[in-house]
Amino acid sequence: MQLEPLHADFGARVTDFDISQPLDAERRAALMAAIDRYSFLCFPDQAPGDDRQLAFTREIGEPEPNHLPKGEENRIDYFGTIGNVQEDGTALGNDHRKTIFLTGNNMWHTDASFKPVPALVSITSAYEVPSEGGETQFISARAAHARLSEEQKSTVDPLIVIHDYVYSRSKIAPDAVSPELARSLPPVRQRLVRTNPGTGQKNLFMGSHAKTIEGWNDTESRDLIEGLITEATAPEHVHTHRWQTGDVVIWDNRCLLHRGLGYDADKHRRLMRQTRVRGAGPTLEE
Ligand SMILES: [Fe+2]
Numbered sequence: 001m002q003l004e005p006l007h008a009d010f011g012a013r014v015t016d017f018d019i020s021q022p023l024d025a026e027r028r029a030a031l032m033a034a035i036d037r038y039s040f041l042c043f044p045d046q047a048p049g050d051d052r053q054l055a056f057t058r059e060i061g062e063p064e065p066n067h068l069p070k071g072e073e074n075r076i077d078y079f080g081t082i083g084n085v086q087e088d089g090t091a092l093g094n095d096h097r098k099t100i101f102l103t104g105n106n107m108w109h110t111d112a113s114f115k116p117v118p119a120l121v122s123i124t125s126a127y128e129v130p131s132e133g134g135e136t137q138f139i140s141a142r143a144a145h146a147r148l149s150e151e152q153k154s155t156v157d158p159l160i161v162i163h164d165y166v167y168s169r170s171k172i173a174p175d176a177v178s179p180e181l182a183r184s185l186p187p188v189r190q191r192l193v194r195t196n197p198g199t200g201q202k203n204l205f206m207g208s209h210a211k212t213i214e215g216w217n218d219t220e221s222r223d224l225i226e227g228l229i230t231e232a233t234a235p236e237h238v239h240t241h242r243w244q245t246g247d248v249v250i251w252d253n254r255c256l257l258h259r260g261l262g263y264d265a266d267k268h269r270r271l272m273r274q275t276r277v278r279g280a281g282p283t284l285e286e
Contacts, residue, residue, distance in 0.1 A: 001014055001016060001017055001030050001031075001034055002014065002015050002016040002017075003034060003038065005038070006040070006042070006239055007140075007239040009139070009140040009142075009143035009237060009239075010038055010039040010040055010138070010140040010142070010143065010239070010256070011038055011039065011040040011041075011042075011138065011239050012034065012038040012040070012041055012042075013041075013042045013043075013044065014034070014041050014042065014043050015043075015044065017031070017043055018046075019043055019046045019048050019052070019053075019056055019248055020046070020048055020052055022055070022059065023056070023059040023060075028059060028060070031060070032060075032198075033198075035121060035250065035252050036196060036198045036199055036252075037199075039140060039142070039251065039252040039255055039256050040138055040239065040241075040249070040250075040251045040252070040256060041249065041250045041251075042241065042247060042248075042249050043247070043248040043249070043250075044244060044246060044247055045246045046125065046246055046247070046248040047125060047126075047127060047245070047246040047248075048125060048248065050079060050273060053079075053123060053125055053248075053273060053275055054078055054079075054275060056123070057078065057123055057275040057276075057277060060120075060121065060123075060277050061120060061277040061278060062277065062278040063078040063275055063276070063277065063278070064078070064112060064115075064119055064275075064276040064277065064278040065077065065078060066078065066079060066080045067112070067114075067115070067165075067181070067184070067185060068080070068181065070184065071178075071180060071181035071182075071183075071184030071185060072178055072180050072181050078275050079273050079274065079275060080273075080274045080275075080276075081271065081272070081273060081274075082102065082105070082124065082260075082270070082272040082273075082274055083102075083128065083134075083269070083270030083271045083272050084096075084098075084099055084265040084268075084269065084270055085128055085269050085270060085271035091265070091269045092265060093265050093266045094264065094265045094266050096265075099265045100172065100173070101169075101172065101176060102260075103172060103260075103262065104168065104169055104171070104172050104176070104208070105259065105260045106259055106260045106261065106262050107168065107171065107207070107208035107259060108139075108207050108208060108229055108232075108233055108257045108258070108259045109168070109207035109208040109209060109257065109258065109259065110141075110205065110206075110207045110209075110253045110254075110256065110257055110258070111253045111276055112253065112276060113163045113190060113205065113206075113207055113209045113210070113253070114163045114164060114165035114168070114185055114187075114188060114209040115185070115188065116188050116282055117278055117279045117280075117281060117282055118190065118205075118253060118254075118279050118283065119253040119276040119277065119278065119279060120252070120253065120254065120276075120277040120278060120279045120280065121250050121251060121252055121253060121276065121277050122250070122251055122253060122274055122275075122276045123248065123249075123250050123274065123275050123276070123277070124247075124248070124249050124250075124272050124273070124274045125247070125248045125272065125273050125274075126243045126244065126245055126246065126247040126248075126249075126271075126272045127245065127271040127272065127273065128245065128269045128270055128271040129243040129244065129245055129270060129272075130263040130264070130267075130268035130269070130270050131268065132263070132264075132268070133261060133262055133263030133264060133268070134243060134260070134261065134262070134263035134268070134270055135240050135241060135242050135243065135260075135261045136240075136241045136243070136249075136258055136259070136260055136261070137233075137238050137239070137240050137241070137258060137259050137261060138238070138239045138240075138241065138251065138256050138257070138258045139232050139233050139237045139238055139239070139256065139257050139258075140203075140237070140255065140256060141203045141204040141205065141206070141232060141255050141256060141257055142196075142201055142202070142203035142255045143237065144203070144204050144228070144231065144232035144237070145193060145202050145203050145204045146202075147231070153193075156192050156193055156204070156224075156228070157192075157193045157202070158193075159191075159192040159193070159213050159214070160189050160190070160191060160192065160213070160214040160215075160284070161189070161190050161191075161192045161205075161206065161210045161211075161212070161213055161214070161225070162187050162188070162189060162190075162210075162211050162212045162213075162214060163187065163188050163189075163190050163209040163210055163211065164187040164188075164209060164211040165177065165181075165182075165185040165209060166182045166185070166187075167187075167209070167211040168208040168209045168211075171208070187211065189214065189284060190205060190210075190283045190284070191205060191283040191284060191286065192204065192205060192206065192213070193205065194254055194255070194283055194286055195286060196254065196255065197280070197286065201255075203254065203255035204228055204232065205254070205255075205283065206225055206228055206229060206232075206257070207229070207257050210225050213225070229257070232257065233257065240261075243272070253276070253279075254279070
């Protein structure tokens with residue numbers, strides 16, 4: 001694979017890899033090795049379409065059902081739509097509840113950390129992008145762990161964190177999550193520090209869904225979690241991805257944090273389609 005690094009900590013742009021072609025064992029191994037090494041891969045000029053994106057997702061692993069249709073209607077849909085363009089082609093404005101709900105993604109997070117088995121990777125295809133705003137920012141939580149002092153590492157390495165979707169979405173509005181959805185996503189326990197099974201490298205695992213640290217009081221928990229996120233996301237550690245139509249981006253949810261920067265949905269259309277691959281198992285068993 002032709003890989004052009006994007007940031008000192010992580011990330012690469014890949015220009016010689018055609019996602020429309022089925023993954024044979026050799027290309028799959030190269031892709032997985034690149035994910036382990038770079039955590040963020042951008043494939044420009046792809047736009048595979050939903051059918052091929054889902055097939056590609058299955059070639060990597062088990063697709064993860066989107067939590068919204070599953071929790072609200074017990075319906076399996078592997079796609080999440082990021083943006084304001086609807087199935088009928090119309091676009092929602094800033095005041096629509098769906099647009100407001102999606103602003104939850106503007107907090108630093110890692111996808112599906114609120115599930116018992118969090119996501120391995122997210123795969124996002126961009127079909128319509130705003131001419132201004134709407135960038136996605138990323139940081140390496142592996143580099144963030146490496147930058148901690150030995151004393152900080154000995155504190156954080158054994159900790160367990162409670163991740164809670166209702167907690168993170170209550171920051172948007174107290175009633176942002178329906179009772180059905182809340183029941184489908186009870187709080188879960190996750191390791192604060194995870195280890196990549198292929199490379200042995202450690203990383204922090206936190207973000208907006210991380211509520212409290214097991215055995216710590218609320219104030220101590222929030223101080224530690226927010227302090228780690230603030231240090232990890234200092235401007236020099238951030239890679240900002242400015243989406244282009246046709247981009248496919250794969251990121252490793254085990255070891256990156258990301259956030260959306262927001263855009264004016266009254267002025268711009270945005271359509272991105274996302275699938276996720278389920279992780280190997282609960283983080284506590286890693
Ligand atoms: Fe996300």
